[in-house]
Amino acid sequence: MMKKIWFLYPDTTPLSSNAFDWFRESFSRYGMEVEVHFWDEASPDSPLSVDGRPDAVVMRGYNLELSRKFESGGIRVLNTTRSMELCRDKITTSEILAARGIPAPRTVVYEEQYPTWERLVEDFGGKPVIMKLSFGSKGEDVFLVEERAQYTQARRHCEKLAPARPGSRPLYQEYIQTSCGRDIRVWVIGGKVAGCTLRSNKCSFKSNFAQGGNAHAITLPQGAAELAVRAVEALGLEFAGVDILFGGGEYPEFLVCEVNGNAGFRTASLIGGVDIPTILAEYMSHSLCQHKFHF
Numbered sequence: 214m215m216k217k218i219w220f221l222y223p224d225t226t227p228l229s230s231n232a233f234d235w236f237r238e239s240f241s242r243y244g245m246e247v248e249v250h251f252w253d254e255a256s257p258d259s260p261l262s263v264d265g266r267p268d269a270v271v272m273r274g275y276n277l278e279l280s281r282k283f284e285s286g287g288i289r290v291l292n293t294t295r296s297m298e299l300c301r302d303k304i305t306t307s308e309i310l311a312a313r314g315i316p317a318p319r320t321v322v323y324e325e326q327y328p329t330w331e332r333l334v335e336d337f338g339g340k341p342v343i344m345k346l347s348f349g350s351k352g353e354d355v356f357l358v359e360e361r362a363q364y365t366q367a368r369r370h371c372e373k374l375a376p377a378r379p380g381s382r383p384l385y386q387e388y389i390q391t392s393c394g395r396d397i398r399v400w401v402i403g404g405k406v407a408g409c410t411l412r413s414n415k416c417s418f419k420s421n422f423a424q425g426g427n428a429h430a431i432t433l434p435q436g437a438a439e440l441a442v443r444a445v446e447a448l449g450l451e452f453a454g455v456d457i458l459f460g461g462g463e464y465p466e467f468l469v470c471e472v473n474g475n476a477g478f479r480t481a482s483l484i485g486g487v488d489i490p491t492i493l494a495e496y497m498s499h500s501l502c503q504h505k506f507h508f
């Protein structure tokens with residue numbers, strides 16, 4: 214019998230630009246039927262219930278309550294609630310990576326959240342600092358701070374935004390200048406590299422597509438591949454996108470910038486000719502057959 218896989222998205226997802234049919238087609242080739250459902254971002258009490266008894270659920274956004282509900286009902290959720298909780302928070306991610314000795318920019322948080330400019334200068338040896346909110350995406354809440362006025366501006370932005378992201382806090386990072394406007398996005402599925410692209414942006418230090426970055430094909434250096442797989446494993450994700458920065462000099466050759474449990478993938482397919490939905494379908498059909506449950 215066809216296995217039933219639910220893909221759950223927030224209802225803010227643009228219907229025009231999504232990959233629903235792509236998932237449907239890829240999964241059907243592996244004997245799985247895809248149903249797409251949406252949760253209401255405005256209301257925490259989702260009417261989506263486990264009664265539909267899907268064989269597995271793929272979360273295409275962060276909704277820990279909802280995914281926990283499915284897990285409690287004995288349904289396999291990918292990525293697990295726990296792994297999504299860990300990777301959603303950039304501070305938690307950096308703590309886990311540091312504990313595992315996985316190279317990443319040194320990250321500092323302050324009890325008072327926003328330290329004085331003098332303290333920042335002292336703690337980072339007068340070097341440029343990257344400031345971010347712990348929950349964020351698309352490069353929207355990431356700032357390069359090199360002087361007091363930039364810090365004041367970034368702080369204002371974060372203070373304004375933080376209430377809309379309950380639980381988020383600012384973090385401060387070493388700026389990996391050698392990676393300015395460039396990084397490698399690596400997709401990892403089931404512990405293996407599924408694809409990658411080089412992202413670059415001439416107009417910003419941020420390489421996100423949403424910030425004007427472009428994608429290029431790249432042969433993935435072995436060191437970057439190993440790092441991506443280690444980072445994803447540390448967080449317990451099965452389907453993830455990892456941003457890898459270019460280090461060198463005083464830094465390791467590659468550093469993990471971010472691990473994303475809700476990674477987009479269309480660029481990988483366009484640039485690298487990699488079919489991420491098919492790789493995911495193959496992985497899921499295999500792991501569902503083996504009744505491997507990851508709670």
Ligand SMILES: Nc1ncnc2c1ncn2[C@@H]1O[C@H](COP(=O)(O)OP(=O)(O)O)[C@@H](O)[C@H]1O
Pocket residue numbers: 318343345349350351352353354355386387388389390392393394395396418419420421456458470471
């Ligand atoms: N510490 C850093 N050093 C150099 N560049 C960085 C650093 N942190 C972030 N960036 C740049 O900013 C981009 C966005 O940062 P990221 O932490 O991935 O936030 P988001 O979740 O918004 O994508 C990265 O893809 C990278 O290009």
Ligand SMILES: [Mg+2]
Pocket residue numbers: 351352421456471
């Ligand atoms: Mg990112």
